Amino acid sequence: MSQQxxxxxxxxxxxxxxPGPRRKRRSQAGHRTAWLLTAPAVLTMLxxxxxxxxxxxxxxxxxxxxxxxxxxxxxxxxxxxxxLTAPVFWTDLAATAVITAVAVTAEMVLxxxxxxxxxxxxxxxxxxxxxxxxxxxxxxxVAAFAWQYAATPDLSFFSDRAWLGxxxxxxxxxxxxxxxxxxxFVALLLLAGLxxxxxxxxxxxxxxxxxxxxxxxxxxxxxxxxxLLVVLLYRTLDSIRVFDTVFIQTRGANGTETLSLLAxxxxxxxxxLGLGSAVSVLLFALSAAVALSFVWFFRADLRELSRGGx
Amino acid sequence: xSRFRAVxxxxxxxxxxxxxxxxxxxxxxxxxxxxxxxxAYRQAAQRCADSSAGRYRIRVESLPQTTDTQRELLVRxxxxxxxxxxxxxxxxxxxxxxxEAGWLRPWTGAQAAQVSAGVLAGPLATARYQGRLWAAPxxxxxxxxxxxxxxxxxxxxxxxxxxxxxAALPRGHNEVAVQGGRYEGYTVWVNALLASAGxxxxxxxxxxxxxxxxxxDAPARQALAVIRRVATxxxxxxxxxxxxxxxxxxxxxxxxxxxxxxxxSLYAAVREQQPAQLADLGWTRYPQVVPxxxxxxxxxxxxxxxxxxxxxxxxxxxxxxxLRSATSQQLAATRGGIPPTISAVYDDPAVVxxxxxxxxxxxxxxxxxxxxxxxxxxxxxLAVQQVLHPPASVNPDRDVPExxxxxxxxxxxxxxx
Amino acid sequence: xxxxxxxxGSLVVLVAAGLPVAWILSLSLKSPATVxxxxxxxxxxxxxxYRSIFGSALFTRALVNSxxxxxxxxxxxxxxATPAAYALTRLSFRGKAxxxxxxxxxxxxxxxxxxxxxxxxxxxxRLYDTWPGLVIPYLSFxxxxxxxxxxxxxxxxxxxxxxxAQADGATPLQAFRRVxxxxxxxxxxxxxxxxxxFAWNDFVFxxxxxxxxxxxxxxxxxxxxxxxxxxxxPVGSIAAAAVVVTVPVLVxxxxxxxxxxxxxxxxxxxx
Numbered sequence: 001m002s003q004q005x006x007x008x009x010x011x012x013x014x015x016x017x018x019p020g021p022r023r024k025r026r027s028q029a030g031h032r033t034a035w036l037l038t039a040p041a042v043l044t045m046l047x048x049x050x051x052x053x054x055x056x057x058x059x060x061x062x063x064x065x066x067x068x069x070x071x072x073x074x075x076x077x078x079x080x081x082x083x084l085t086a087p088v089f090w091t092d093l094a095a096t097a098v099i100t101a102v103a104v105t106a107e108m109v110l111x112x113x114x115x116x117x118x119x120x121x122x123x124x125x126x127x128x129x130x131x132x133x134x135x136x137x138x139x140x141x142v143a144a145f146a147w148q149y150a151a152t153p154d155l156s157f158f159s160d161r162a163w164l165g166x167x168x169x170x171x172x173x174x175x176x177x178x179x180x181x182x183x184x185f186v187a188l189l190l191l192a193g194l195x196x197x198x199x200x201x202x203x204x205x206x207x208x209x210x211x212x213x214x215x216x217x218x219x220x221x222x223x224x225x226x227x228l229l230v231v232l233l234y235r236t237l238d239s240i241r242v243f244d245t246v247f248i249q250t251r252g253a254n255g256t257e258t259l260s261l262l263a264x265x266x267x268x269x270x271x272x273l274g275l276g277s278a279v280s281v282l283l284f285a286l287s288a289a290v291a292l293s294f295v296w297f298f299r300a301d302l303r304e305l306s307r308g309g310x
Numbered sequence: 311x312s313r314f315r316a317v318x319x320x321x322x323x324x325x326x327x328x329x330x331x332x333x334x335x336x337x338x339x340x341x342x343x344x345x346x347x348x349x350a351y352r353q354a355a356q357r358c359a360d361s362s363a364g365r366y367r368i369r370v371e372s373l374p375q376t377t378d379t380q381r382e383l384l385v386r387x388x389x390x391x392x393x394x395x396x397x398x399x400x401x402x403x404x405x406x407x408x409x410e411a412g413w414l415r416p417w418t419g420a421q422a423a424q425v426s427a428g429v430l431a432g433p434l435a436t437a438r439y440q441g442r443l444w445a446a447p448x449x450x451x452x453x454x455x456x457x458x459x460x461x462x463x464x465x466x467x468x469x470x471x472x473x474x475x476x477a478a479l480p481r482g483h484n485e486v487a488v489q490g491g492r493y494e495g496y497t498v499w500v501n502a503l504l505a506s507a508g509x510x511x512x513x514x515x516x517x518x519x520x521x522x523x524x525x526x527d528a529p530a531r532q533a534l535a536v537i538r539r540v541a542t543x544x545x546x547x548x549x550x551x552x553x554x555x556x557x558x559x560x561x562x563x564x565x566x567x568x569x570x571x572x573x574x575s576l577y578a579a580v581r582e583q584q585p586a587q588l589a590d591l592g593w594t595r596y597p598q599v600v601p602x603x604x605x606x607x608x609x610x611x612x613x614x615x616x617x618x619x620x621x622x623x624x625x626x627x628x629x630x631x632x633l634r635s636a637t638s639q640q641l642a643a644t645r646g647g648i649p650p651t652i653s654a655v656y657d658d659p660a661v662v663x664x665x666x667x668x669x670x671x672x673x674x675x676x677x678x679x680x681x682x683x684x685x686x687x688x689x690x691x692l693a694v695q696q697v698l699h700p701p702a703s704v705n706p707d708r709d710v711p712e713x714x715x716x717x718x719x720x721x722x723x724x725x726x727x
Numbered sequence: 728x729x730x731x732x733x734x735x736g737s738l739v740v741l742v743a744a745g746l747p748v749a750w751i752l753s754l755s756l757k758s759p760a761t762v763x764x765x766x767x768x769x770x771x772x773x774x775x776x777y778r779s780i781f782g783s784a785l786f787t788r789a790l791v792n793s794x795x796x797x798x799x800x801x802x803x804x805x806x807x808a809t810p811a812a813y814a815l816t817r818l819s820f821r822g823k824a825x826x827x828x829x830x831x832x833x834x835x836x837x838x839x840x841x842x843x844x845x846x847x848x849x850x851x852x853r854l855y856d857t858w859p860g861l862v863i864p865y866l867s868f869x870x871x872x873x874x875x876x877x878x879x880x881x882x883x884x885x886x887x888x889x890x891x892a893q894a895d896g897a898t899p900l901q902a903f904r905r906v907x908x909x910x911x912x913x914x915x916x917x918x919x920x921x922x923x924x925f926a927w928n929d930f931v932f933x934x935x936x937x938x939x940x941x942x943x944x945x946x947x948x949x950x951x952x953x954x955x956x957x958x959x960x961p962v963g964s965i966a967a968a969a970v971v972v973t974v975p976v977l978v979x980x981x982x983x984x985x986x987x988x989x990x991x992x993x994x995x996x997x998x
Contacts, residue, residue, distance in 0.1 A: 034820035041811035041870060042826060049833040049867040055844035064847075065723060066389040067411045067685070078724075086726035088696060114740060122737040123730075129984055131744040136991075137976035138748070139928050141946040142969040146751040153548060154564065155962060157750065157767040162548035167700075180747060185991070192992030241837035244930040248950065253492035254551055254700055260839045260931070266726065267843040268935050269382045270689060271389055275726060280840035287835055371939070374951045383938040390850035556961075564763065 053284065059277035066271035079278035088262065089279070096258045098171060099246075100239040103178040107235055108228070110179065111186030116220075118187070119194045132184035140181060144248035147177040151249075167254045174256060177245045182238075186231055193227030194220075226301040233294045237287050259283045336364045337622045339629050342387075343399030344380060344612065345372040350646035357641075358632035366625040368397075368633075376554070377401045377494045381688065388413040388617065396620040397630050399612045400445055402436035403494075403681050403691075406516060408615060409444045410685035415616045415623055417443040425631055432678050433651040437613045439683060440516050445613035446634040447651035449642055452607045452674045453502070454593045454667065456562060456570045456577075465594040468601050469536045472569060476545040479568050486540060487558035487567040490550035490701045497681065497691040498608045499571075500698060503533040505606035505679030507599040511717065512682035512690060521684050523717035525710060529600075534698070534706040536599055541701035551700035571596070573610065574665065578647040593667050595674060606679035611651065649675065686720055692727040693720035748973065755966035762962055776967035786968055788940040789948035792858070793972070796944060797926040799862045804869035804922050805915055812877035813907070817886065827878070834871035841867065842935045849936060856938045864932045869922045876921060876990050880914030917990035920979055927972070945972050 063075045083089050114132075122128050135143065149155045151163035151173045163169040197220070205219045221228075243260040250256045252265075263283060266276030295302060343351055355368035373380040381404060387395055388411070400408065408414045417425060425446035426434055437445040455472070457465055461479060466472040476484045489495035501511060507529035514520040540546055545568075547553055547561060559576050561567035563583060570576060581588050596607035614630040616623055632638065639650035643661045649671055655661055656672040665671060682690060693716040698704050719725030754762065756772040764770065780786040815826060845864055846855065854860040888910070892902040933947035943951075945968065952965045980987065 030818055031820045034814040034818035034823070037810035037814035037818075038820075038823075038826060041807040041874060042829065044807055044866055045829065045833050045870050048863055048870075049836065049841065052841035052844040052848070052867075053836060055848070056840055059843055059847070063724070067385075067407060068723065069412065082724055083726050089726055117736045117740075121733060122740070123733045124737050124741075126984065128737050128740050129988060130980055131741045133980040133984060133987060134748060134977065135744055137924050137980055138973055139946055139969075139976075141928075141930050141949050142751065142973060143747065145949065145965050145969060146747040149754060149962060149966070150747070150750055154560070154763045155754070155765065157753075157765055162552070165549045165551050180743070184744065188988055189992050192988075237835055241839065243839060244946070247930070247934075250552070251492060260837060262726070263839045264842065264931070264935065265692070267839075267846065268386070269378070270692075270723075270727070271385060272723065273843045273847055275724070277843045279726070280837070280843060283837050284840045287837060291835055379951060386846070386855070387938050389846075390853075390855040392855075 056277040056280050056284075059273050060281045062274045064272070064274035064277075066273065075274070079274050080282070082275060083278045083282065088257075089259075091255065092257045092259050092262045095171075095256055096240060096242065096260075099175055099178065099242055099256075099258065100236060102171075103175045103182075104232065104235045104239055106175070106179045107183045107186045108232060110183045111190055111231075112228075114183070114187035115190035115194055118191050132188060135181050135183075136185045136188075138181070140244040141248055143177055143181045144245045147173055147180070148249045164250055164254070167256070170250050170254045170256045174242075174245050174249055177249070178239065178242065181245075182235065186235060189231050190224065190227065193224045193231075196227075197223045229294070229298050229301050233291065236290060236294075240287055240290065241283065259286075336362070336366045337625050339366050339368050339396040339620075339622060339626055340371050340394050341368050341397040341399070341629075341633070342371045342373055342384060342395055343397075345375065346642075346646050346648070348646035350642045350644075350648070353645065354633055354638040354641050357638070358629055361632065362625075362628065366622070366629055368629055373399070377403070388619070391619050392617075393619050393621055395617040396622060396626040397633070398615045398617060399448065400615045402433070402609060402611045402613060403683075403687050405437055405444050405613065405615075406439045406683045406685045407687055409439045409442075410518070413618050414444045415618055415620075415627075417446065417616075417627070421627055421631055425634055428636075428652045428654055430651055430653050430672070430675055432609055432675055432680065433611055433613075436609065436611070436680055436683070445615040446630050447611070448614045448634045449612045449639070449648045450651045450675050451573050451610035451649050452671065452678050453498075453571050453573055453596055454607075454670065454674065455595065455597060456572055457568060457592045457594070458587075458590050459592040460590050461568055462592065465592060466597060467595070468598045469540070470601075472597050473539060473543050473545060476568050477543070479545075483565055483568060484545050485547045485561055485567040485569075486543070486545050487547055487553065487561040487570040487572075488540065488550070489554055489558055489571070490541065490547075491552045491554045491557075492695050492699045493554060494691060495554055496699060496701075497694045498610070500533070500537070500694050501681045502596060502606060502608045502679060503536050503599055504530060506596070506603070507533040508603065509533060510682075511694070512684055512721065515682040515684040518685055518721075521686075521721050523714040523721070525714050525717075527710060530710045530713075531706040533599055534704050534709055537698065537701050538704045538706065541704065546702075551702065574647055574649055574667075574671065577665070577667070593670065595670065604677060606677060607674045609675065609678035609680045611649075684721060686723045689720040689723050689725075689727055690717055693717050693725075696727055751966050751969050751973075754962060755970045757963055757966075759963065776963035777971070780964050780968050780971070783964075784940060785948055785951070786945075786964075789943050789945045790971070792940075792942055793927060793944040793946075796858055796861050796865070796942070797923050799858065800865035800869050800926040801919050801923045803862065804866055804873045805919050807866075808870055808873035808877055808918065809911070809915055812874055812881050813911075815874075815878050816881040827875075830871040830874050833867060834875075838864070838868070838929075838931045839935075842931065845932075845936060855936060856942050858942055860936050861929075861932055861942060861944070864936065865926045865929060868925055872925060873918045873922050876918040877911075877914055880917070880990070881911065884910050884914075913986060914990075917983070917986045920983055920987060921990055924976065924979075927976075 060079055061074060061076060063071055063073050065071065153160050153162050163173050201219055201223060205215045241260050242258050246252060246256055246258050246261055252261045259279065260283065263276050263279040266272050266279055341355060352370050355370055359367045373383060380401065384398060422443045426443065429447045433447040433450045437443055437447050462475060466475050472486060476486050489499055504511060509526045509529035510524040513522055513524035541550055549557060555572060558570050558572055559579055562570040562576060563579065580591050596605045598605045614634055616626045616630060620626050636652050636655055639652055639655050640658055640661060642648040643650050643655060644664045647664060650656065656668045662668045681687065684690060697709055697713045697716050720727060753767060753769050755776050756769040758771065758773045758775055761769065761771055815823060841864065849855040849860050889902050889906050892906045893899060930946040933944045934950060937943045937947060949965055949968055952961050
């Protein structure tokens with residue numbers, strides 16, 4: 001989803017460390033200044049994110065339903081047991097996985113194609129860039145409505161089908177919206193990655209008489225691999241929390257309910273903060289697990305990236 | 311702490327449109343109620359304030375149109391102990407939940423007797439829970455089967471006849487429009503079918519310690535089989551699994567549907583948008599599931615409850631009693647097309663002029679089936695939607711036991727839904 | 728031939744990116760009578776929908792809330808992140824290595840994970856359905872975003888100039904004000920725009936932590952349009968509101984296009 005979508009576009013791309021400005025000011029006073037400058041931001045982040053996450057953990061271990069205030073109490077892992085034994089949790093996990101797998105794959109492929117095309121130069125570069133930034137900047141809820149109306153038989157300019165009336169076509173609409181909204185972002189990042197590749201690399205390959213395909217698989221792909229991985233991870237984490245599009249287009253009907261929606265329903269409409277927090281914590285753990293395993297598997301690539309290149 | 315509060319309050323007051331500081335003429339009561347575009351509610355509020363001799367004024371705070379969102383917004387306010395909620399226009403299904411959570415002040419003594427007088431039994435029962443009156447019945451509603459007289463000279467009385475008659479009509483104009491979307495409207499349909507077949511969702515609903523899924527086997531299967539037949543029939547709306555009252559009304563207006571199960575508002579919509587078609591619009595009672603067994607139509611409507619956190623309960627009770635009076639209900643009916651809860655108002659000539667179907671409406675409301683009055687109702691409704699949605703996937707043999715199991719879990723309000 | 732290909736490529740991107748936007752614009756110009764005509768272009772364009780939404784408090788208040796809450800969050804995030812990013816780039820101190828990973832961790836979590844705790848806190852602190860009640864959670868994504876964009880930007884600046892100024896006898900503070908501030912301005916602006924986009928876009932917090940016109944933002948209000956009787960015709964009104972809230976995005980994209988691309992991709996490009 002894109003609500004939090006491109007949140008921290010640069011987040012995953014560690015800025016390179018330059019040796020130059022590092023050595024300065026190691027005095028005590030410098031220390032204090034540095035902390036004075038950094039502390040407000042760090043403390044705010046801890047207060048607005050870490051504290052609520054800790055609180056969510058606490059809530060998830062309690063029966064805490066605002067509609068039954070008298071029944072409040074510690075239940076240990078009871079909420080987790082209720083969540084993990086409910087078929088709906090697994091259905092929603094599957095729906096989330098389907099949306100993530102298909103949408104992210106499509107975004108990566110399309111984004112890469114667009115980036116390659118852009119690199120070779122397109123007519124009206126400025127217009128193209130504007131066109132790419134528009135889906136990125138547009139409100140996700142707006143994008144969701146636009147695609148929903150295009151998929152509604154009484155309104156649509158191209159289709160008589162009730163796309164949102166069946167399961168798989170509902171998925172198609174949700175995924176198409178996600179892909180439309182986020183592919184430009186993927187393309188721009190990959191384009192930046194391509195631009196950072198040294199020209200000589202390709203030139204040499206060309207002199208060696210490598211075919212286009214070989215140049216792609218042997219030179220281009222390995223060269224851009226670290227950036228590709230970072231974008232992939234970023235989009236995967238983003239897609240795991242997909243909410244806006246599904247909420248607007250189907251409200252979870254026809255088997256399209258995602259984990260974020262499930263958590264929202266327990267929290268916001270049932271006011272069962274204990275149960276809802278258990279879902280939230282599991283969703284959080286899932287994101288963390290994906291992130292950590294990614295970092296572990298591709299540690300070499302990521303190290304290369306954070307070293308700032310070749 | 312008090313300093314913190316003061317600063318906070320200052321910040322809130324800076325936010326635009328936040329009302330800080332009260333009026334000097336009586337208290338301002340906030341009445342949260344579903345938006346009514348006709349202005350009938352506002353007019354009633356004005357009339358009551360005028361007759362209060364300056365004791366109170368009423369500010370109408372509009373809630374969205376669907377009951378699910380209305381409830382979400384109100385319930386969160388109540389859980390936050392919001393002191394700006396005084397009177398609530400409560401959907402008839404919320405009484406038990408709100409009462410059990412301690413969010414309502416009960417009606418007692420003379421005032422309770424006053425707001426119960428002359429009220430139809432069905433709507434009155436929805437305002438009661440565990441022997442006490444928690445709200446004043448204000449408006450009511452039920453669904454009728456709407457059709458076109460020119461197309462359907464002899465309207466159906468059972469679901470099977472309904473499907474057969476629709477199938478005989480030309481394609482493109484023969485849909486049966488019913489609320490199959492995944493929201494409260496779907497539970498309304500399911501509950502009406504179950505009740506019409508002689509089954510019940512929950513037994514001992516108002517005894518949280520004893521409440522359990524009922525669902526007598528044979529009638530429950532018969533009821534669910536109707537959903538399946540409708541959803542898999544060629545006359546089912548293409549968007550059945552996402553349709554709400556809005557779509558099912560539009561389907562009738564656009565001519566796509568031959569039949570629509572809908573509230574009284576459909577009549578008003580046709581009169582407003584296609585006045586030429588009004589004479590052709592027919593209505594009849596909700597169809598039967600078992601031929602010969604009278605149907606139990608859905609029961610909707612709004613009761614007026616007083617928030618436990620209201621700082622002005624005395625004025626709020628007076629105002630609510632005035633708002634539910636026969637005069638206000640007559641106004642809501644004639645100006646807003648909203649059916650009353652007081653029986654006598656249906657005989658008012660002005661109301662009959664507004665609702666040519668007033669007598670049928672009252673009869674249907676009297677015989678309607680309420681949804682279970684359990685404090686876990688919203689969970690039960692989610693359970694129904696979870697097991698039985700989408701409509702085309704309903705399989706009576708598999709789903710009746712499944713529904714029983716899920717409802718039992720929902721009644722404990724500890725299950726994931 | 729190749730030239731033709733370049734034009735064709737551009738055309739495909741333009742149409743793919745622009746069609747849904749054009750479609751919602753077209754819907755916003757249709758009247759209730761023609762909204763179901765299923766045409767891509769409105770046959771009889773009207774501004775009726777725009778009049779309807781600007782006449783409805785549901786929308787106008789939401790617009791005020793969106794702008795106000797967005798600007799407040801942006802200002803706070805940038806004000807907190809700029810000094811931190813400066814320190815992270817220019818100074819060395821114990822614990823520095825932990826700051827950016829922390830930022831990263833904060834950026835990863837799903838927003839719905841903190842909706843429950845925030846609701847419970849807000850109801851006791853009376854922040855539910857208020858501006859601060861949204862601004863505070865917005866910082867959870869605005870701050871990491873601002874810090875990363877700014878850190879990446881600062882690392883690319885020619886810091887030698889600051890040193891040169893100090894060598895010329897300027898005090899560190901003077902050097903900061905005369906040299907660093909002007910250099911940093913474009914980066915701060917870019918970070919601010921990106922942060923504003925996010926706050927403007929938020930939906931999860933907006934529907935969970937508000938319940939009235941008092942603080943409801945446009946995305947949340949849009950979700951309540953269907954069936955709201957103040958909104959005469961939901962499809963056209965939603966479309967019109969969608970167009971209205973897309974205009975600022977379009978303007979920002981047109982004016983700051985190059986900077987936005989650079990800001991988005993800062994970390995990669997500077998590699």
